Amino acid sequence: MKNAAYIKRTMSGTVFDTCNGLFLFLFTMLMVYPFLNILALSFNNGIDAARGGIYLWPRMFTTSNYEYVFSNKTLLRSAGVSVLRVVVGTVTGVLANALLGYIVSCRNFHGRKMMRLLFIITMYFSGGLIPTYLLMIRLGFINSFHVYWIPTLLSAYYMILTSSYIQNLPETLFESARIDGASELYIFSRIVMPLSVPMLACIAIYIGVSHWNAWFDVSLYSKDGRWDTLQIILYRLLNQANALAQILEQQRLMERMRTIQPQTVRAATTIIVTVPIIFIYPFFQRYFISGITIGAVKG
Amino acid sequence: MLLHHVDWRRAGKFKRIWKSFYTQRQLWLLCFPIIVWILLFAYYPMYGVLMAFFNYTPGREIFQSQFVGLAHFKRFISNPVFMQLLRNTLAMSSLGLTIGFSAPIIFSLMLTEIGHVRIKKLVQTISYLPHFISWVVAGSIVFLLLSSDGVINSLLINLDLTEQSIPFLTRGQYYWAVYTLANLWKSLGWSTIIYLSAIAGVDEELYQAGAIDGLGRLGMVRYITIPSILPTIVLLWILGIGGILNAGFEQHLILGNPMTQNYWDVLDTYSYRYGIQLGYYSMGTAVSLMKSIIGFSLVYMTNRISRRLLDLALF
Numbered sequence: 016m017k018n019a020a021y022i023k024r025t026m027s028g029t030v031f032d033t034c035n036g037l038f039l040f041l042f043t044m045l046m047v048y049p050f051l052n053i054l055a056l057s058f059n060n061g062i063d064a065a066r067g068g069i070y071l072w073p074r075m076f077t078t079s080n081y082e083y084v085f086s087n088k089t090l091l092r093s094a095g096v097s098v099l100r101v102v103v104g105t106v107t108g109v110l111a112n113a114l115l116g117y118i119v120s121c122r123n124f125h126g127r128k129m130m131r132l133l134f135i136i137t138m139y140f141s142g143g144l145i146p147t148y149l150l151m152i153r154l155g156f157i158n159s160f161h162v163y164w165i166p167t168l169l170s171a172y173y174m175i176l177t178s179s180y181i182q183n184l185p186e187t188l189f190e191s192a193r194i195d196g197a198s199e200l201y202i203f204s205r206i207v208m209p210l211s212v213p214m215l216a217c218i219a220i221y222i223g224v225s226h227w228n229a230w231f232d233v234s235l236y237s238k239d240g241r242w243d244t245l246q247i248i249l250y251r252l253l254n255q256a257n258a259l260a261q262i263l264e265q266q267r268l269m270e271r272m273r274t275i276q277p278q279t280v281r282a283a284t285t286i287i288v289t290v291p292i293i294f295i296y297p298f299f300q301r302y303f304i305s306g307i308t309i310g311a312v313k314g
Numbered sequence: 315m316l317l318h319h320v321d322w323r324r325a326g327k328f329k330r331i332w333k334s335f336y337t338q339r340q341l342w343l344l345c346f347p348i349i350v351w352i353l354l355f356a357y358y359p360m361y362g363v364l365m366a367f368f369n370y371t372p373g374r375e376i377f378q379s380q381f382v383g384l385a386h387f388k389r390f391i392s393n394p395v396f397m398q399l400l401r402n403t404l405a406m407s408s409l410g411l412t413i414g415f416s417a418p419i420i421f422s423l424m425l426t427e428i429g430h431v432r433i434k435k436l437v438q439t440i441s442y443l444p445h446f447i448s449w450v451v452a453g454s455i456v457f458l459l460l461s462s463d464g465v466i467n468s469l470l471i472n473l474d475l476t477e478q479s480i481p482f483l484t485r486g487q488y489y490w491a492v493y494t495l496a497n498l499w500k501s502l503g504w505s506t507i508i509y510l511s512a513i514a515g516v517d518e519e520l521y522q523a524g525a526i527d528g529l530g531r532l533g534m535v536r537y538i539t540i541p542s543i544l545p546t547i548v549l550l551w552i553l554g555i556g557g558i559l560n561a562g563f564e565q566h567l568i569l570g571n572p573m574t575q576n577y578w579d580v581l582d583t584y585s586y587r588y589g590i591q592l593g594y595y596s597m598g599t600a601v602s603l604m605k606s607i608i609g610f611s612l613v614y615m616t617n618r619i620s621r622r623l624l625d626l627a628l629f
Contacts, residue, residue: 021525028531035427043440046499049455052465056458067463067479068472115348124341125334133352142359143602145589149372150359166355169348199340228448231564235590250450253457253568278458285454292446300439 057283061276080283083275090248097244104164104226109219111168116177117203134171162236173218180214181207220299245288252281366600386600403580406561409494411554417498418505426513441503453568456496486577512546548626556613559605581605
């Protein structure tokens with residue numbers, strides 16, 4: 016709007032523009048800076064880092080923090096579980112939500128309203144944490160991988176997203192396929208899915224990111240540590256360091272490993288957990304805005 | 315005679331329903347597992363909320379347990395910790411409703427004033443990023459920045475603003491500020507999206523008319539942009555009031571520690587600690603049920619007030 020010809024250019028306007036641009040730029044730098052600081056820390060010698068004063072660049076460069084992380088069996092295993100969770104959770108979640116979206120957008124289907132209502136109600140009411148937790152215990156989902164993907168399989172929000180997209184596909188395509196004797200699953204997999212690739216990519220990214228970031232359900236249901244994910248390991252590292260911080264500096268001197276310090280290892284783990292998000296970020300940027308607007312219009 | 319007639323029609327109706335069901339049997343078949351899933355994972359826990367009125371012991375049905383009515387609610391409210399929980403909850407959500415609510419509005423107004431599309435895109439892209447990282451990562455970053463040898467304390471000491479490092483994370487008085495800033499960092503950019511799309515929807519002709527009437531840029535923001543996005547602001551405010559008892563949950567499990575507990579313990583964390591960690595299932599459920607009922611009535615009331623005063627309503 017600022018560039019419109021009908022807006023008068025004034026001296027104060029130019030000053031404002033410069034200040035505004037400068038402020039926003041600095042502000043943005045302030046938002047990225049924490050990441051850069053952690054990156055610098057993760058490449059710094061642990062003992063040296065404890066002296067403080069690392070701002071943007073490592074003072075004593077080392078890759079030993081990453082070597083430590085990548086040689087740690089627990090961490091590697093949890094990274095594997097995280098990847099497995101993202102893959103299984105995203106594939107099943109996208110397929111299930113797309114199928115649900117297709118079902119509730121079939122115009123002549125008599126159960127359509129009922130299915131929609133069943134899901135919309137869950138947007139406003141839920142059983143809350145404790146009843147859900149007790150249900151998972153009852154289902155034998157404690158210490159099981161299935162607790163990660165089955166209870167989060169479908170959601171009303173993604174149903175709205177998928178169905179509003181599928182509704183805009185030409186209905187006649189489905190009708191003619193039906194007349195030719197195609198089954199509903201065939202129509203879904205051969206016509207609906209290929210036509211909805213952008214929407215599927217959009218919700219795949221949403222679901223994948225949420226699975227990658229999930230930690231609370233892991234802390235609830237992974238009791239014996241077999242299905243620990245990276246996030247929960249980082250959470251425990253935090254708590255331990257937290258406990259350490261309370262017992263003052265002396266504790267650090269008695270640390271068994273000389274150069275490996277919890278702080279820098281934590282920084283390295285944080286970077287490892289963040290990198291996949293930053294890596295896919297450019298790809299999903301163009302999807303998330305459209306996803307939000309679809310949800311906002313129809314919801 | 316009449317009876318027969320009715321019976322016939324019934325039979326016909328039944329047959330019609332059966333026929334329509336049969337022709338759509340494939341879709342119904344696909345619906346079946348979905349219905350089972352949602353009944354189990356969404357509606358069964360709703361039924362489980364009833365345990366707030368019983369002395370529930372796991373392994374039994376809720377109705378086989380002892381019915382205690384509102385005893386859990388009464389016990390919780392008369393507990394001295396209740397006032398502290400309420401204070402923490404209201405303090406942190408008020409900070410969220412003032413600072414956390416107004417910052418995205420100001421930020422999006424400033425963003426729209428940027429002329430360069432590229433710079434605008436860059437600022438937007440970067441400011442959305444914290445939204446996509448988990449709270450564990452955010453917490454880890456906050457810890458590393460604020461620890462005794464972290465960058466903030468290093469900076470403060472180097473600038474001679476403080477002699478010793480400030481214990482941001484272990485002293486309760488700092489907790490609300492740390493929480494609010496961390497929340498702001500994580501959500502600021504993402505919250506601007508809705509305002510930016512509202513601003514983008516303002517009719518261009520309004521600005522042209524404003525220019526003819528001699529409005530400067532500031533005047534346009536004041537008299538055109540802000541009134542145009544006011545409905546959005548009010549709607550989000552209503553939602554925010556409804557969520558006034560939602561003062562964070564996982565944030566506190568990550569950022570908080572036993573030393574700062576007097577400042578971060580809120581209704582949700584209390585319910586989690588009692589209900590799951592200590593196994594008082596009925597008590598924990600009662601706390602969270604009370605919270606949702608209050609939240610729902612608050613949304614309802616603010617909605618009515620704004621409908622009467624501003625003619626704006628969510629429902």
